[in-house]
Amino acid sequence: MPVTHQKRQQVLTIPPCEGEVLTVGKLNFAYPDGHVALRDINLNLCNGDKVALVGPNGAGKSTLMLHLNGILVGRGELMVAGMPLDEKNLPYIRAAVGLVFQNPDDQLFSPTVFEDVAFGPLHMGLPEEDVRARVETALGQVYMSEYRDRLSHHLSVGEKKRIAIATVLAMDPQILILDEPSAGLDPRARRSLINLLRELPITMLVSSHDLAMVREVFPRMVIMDRGQIVADGLTSDLMEDEALLTLHGLEKP
């Protein structure tokens, strides 16, 4: 299988790291049925990095993301927010990593918006006033403050998506991990998501099939295919490499 492997050196054009918040070293993972979903993944995220993770369906993007807060556990090294990921650190790591799934219906399981956003802070054991304050702030960040008492199942897809993001913002994470946040949004909702992601001053790793959004929001881009990272570099560079894009089922927007 001839794979174009862009060397990590290409990334040096990105301003030097202020402190690594996420380090993945030689991560391997196979699903119980034997399907190998990750092969030798190496990835570093620096403080404030906004990185897009792209690649065809089945590349292993979601699988990788599920490793980053310990929902799946593979072989390899994982350092998150300065802590190695192990049994003992897990609760702290879950507080440091905010993971938003692709389908908001998988994310919102409480009856009301308020309870859903409060779920994370409550389970971190925060006192009541802090929980309330965090919920308010998080809802404010996604412009959904007046939705606190609504029932989650009455919301439109775009609204659910924002609430799903608020549920992790309320945990005040150091890293935000979003799985395909723009799928299914109409152009206006997509635009306001783009603005939100641009404004949030937080390290983020976002998987997406929407390369136009990737170009607008993320300076750095990582391409996965068949469980491997096949390229990692400046979005502006990689987007010009049409051969690379085509090889991995992508298309210049």
Added chain:
Amino acid sequence: MPVTHQKRQQVLTIPPCEGEVLTVGKLNFAYPDGHVALRDINLNLCNGDKVALVGPNGAGKSTLMLHLNGILVGRGELMVAGMPLDEKNLPYIRAAVGLVFQNPDDQLFSPTVFEDVAFGPLHMGLPEEDVRARVETALGQVYMSEYRDRLSHHLSVGEKKRIAIATVLAMDPQILILDEPSAGLDPRARRSLINLLRELPITMLVSSHDLAMVREVFPRMVIMDRGQIVADGLTSDLMEDEALLTLHGLEKP
């Protein structure tokens, strides 16, 4: 609400009609809870027309499509394939109109691909050899012949989407109606969907948020907003009218 109403006359640049296969006249519809979803819809489709239906979330696109084979019934005139839509003609109209839902999971309810594609022809009471022949042809049209015995549950989204289209092609419809066919596909799968739609020699009405695809495939475009058709004309013209697009929550690709 100042609405730019592109007059139907603009469409005259489209080659003259060979025969109307679909006529919607002054269609109105309100959901049981009182929400008015369609207001005075007028729309004609000629034989071989490929028309895109665009507009923001909640515009009423899906609602309109559900009227076209009688799943929803509003007030107004509806002629499909030369028959007025009424109780008596309904089963025949369902044979003439192939409706594909946005989410392929909504379309596929049988265990194997074969059974799913065979449902329509079987329900129509065709003899077994005809059913088999139709299934083969339909699967061939979407390049999925070797998937006949697969479980639809285990397919990728892109594959499911093709099967969903095959389920209606097997009914040999005169009009194909697709609700947001490209949502959630990766770039490669989307590209092959675009090629498929371009190749199929059949009248079609397709709703989409993917204006780039609309520009590539559909010569004619209809914009809906708040239950009304606010523009109907050549895609190339409407795409240049940025004021119109912005007004209706759209964005030039």
Added chain:
Amino acid sequence: MLYAPAPLHIPDGFLNLVISLLFWVMTVIMVGLAISKTSQSLGGKQVPLMGIMAAFIFAAQMLNFPVAGGTSGHFLGGALAAIVLGPWAGILVMTSVIAVQGLLFQDGGLLAMGANIFNMGILTAVIGFGLYRTVIKANKGVRLAVAGIAAWLSTVTAALLTSLQLWLSGTSRLEIVLPAMIGVHVLIGLGEAVITVVALAFIEQARPDLLKTEKVAAYGGRGWIVAGIVVSLIVVLFSPLASSDPDGLERIAEDMGFLSLGLDAPYQVIPDYTVPFLGETALSTIVAGIVGALVLLGLMVLVGSMLRKRQTAK
């Protein structure tokens, strides 16, 4: 129609206090057992699973199919839930479904909920799982056939017990309500059987891991088999007899009149409580006796097997 009330959900007002409370007690015991069994053997993952399975049952009951003349068949789902999730989880799932149907849609009463849960959640789990458990080692065809029979029987049983409860409450005359209820549900049960079998076949095809022999075996053992077979036998013998020949039922009642002696007491709880239509009080107590004995037998077998297991674990 979005939500069609099923004919087995007894509303409030149709059962008297004694019957309502009696079945509440039995339901609480069984649900309590189910809670202790599920929370001791399963992790936190089980709770969202059961919640969603309950929503599944609820939603699946909206699946209908045209039968004839504008009517349509519906799906109840108790047997399927018990077979796939195990009897204890099945009981909890059905309990939640019936509770929400009663609370939110007034489909079934609150006071009558104990009886409704017992008829449609607990008995269906006993029969559905018990019968299926006897053949888990058999080939696919046999297992599916037995699952179908179990689904059909559990529907008929629920109808049977519902008629008995109505009759014991003095709401209906047995010789009218029993044939009517059983007659209808013999047909409804056929739809239930087909849907259960096909759904199981589907699951087996797509996710065979969910129906593995070891997995089903881990849900429960001999107690369920015995309870399932005993209850099924009683139903099979009892219902045709009862529905075709109510006089025959009375004759048996007279022959076995002695049973009434021990069971008179509960009816004295409320002094002015009477069983209307029944000069023949013996008949009512006999039936209550059979139902009670049956339930007790089931409970004893279950508790016994649980105790045995605990002991061997220690």
Added chain:
Amino acid sequence: MHVDLFDRYSQGESPLHRLDPRVKVVVTILYIISNAVLPDGAWAAFGLSWVLVLVVNWVSELGIDYTFRRSFVALPFALAAVSAIFSPQGQPLTDWSVAGFSLAPTDFGLIRFGSILLRSWLSVQAAILLVAVTQFPDLIHAFEHLHVPAILTTIIAFLYRYLFVLTDEVMRLLRARTARSAALPGVKSGRNVVWRAKVTGNMAGQLFLRSYERSDQIYNAMLARGYQGQMRTLRAHIMTAFDWSLGALSFLFILLLQLVGRIA
């Protein structure tokens, strides 16, 4: 698609909406028990019970006929009680003989039948009132406070949340089937009942697997947000003096109903 029709809660700001849900649950259950133990033919007490329902309708700003209009859900079940009319106790009013059975409506039977229907009709209205003035999540919390085991209330909370997701899914599956249930002129469509039941069974299987797999996703989402086995909540329900007194008042009224029912 919106299955909002499922939500029976009616938005409002009445004192009843604000009443502690525990009080509402307990009073509703007491009221239903009260109906169950009222003797047959206690028309005055039944009437008074209805007055209570009407008053609550009015106080909760739902409109006085709110529950009346929705109260006929249990009506089909009345069929099961029809045979009570022909009770052998009491005086026969006429004498009908059908196929060997002697079916004579009796005065006792009619009273019995009427009482059963009234009890059911009143109880249904009480249950409708309960869910019309209480958000379902509050109702679940009330049951928690009333010591219903947490595992059950949690299952029910999930059931409620996913009810909407899965019923939407069913509606879409049904739609898909309808959309392809076509016919050709002159050909019999729809094959036979068994085939149609089989298709429905397949839909049930599909739905099952999707639900099952979705539950994995949700568990992951809960883990990702720090779930460690038990649910926590901020919704503290504290009984105020108002709650206590309204509860006591209702209790007294129900006692009065019983008194009226037994004296009259």
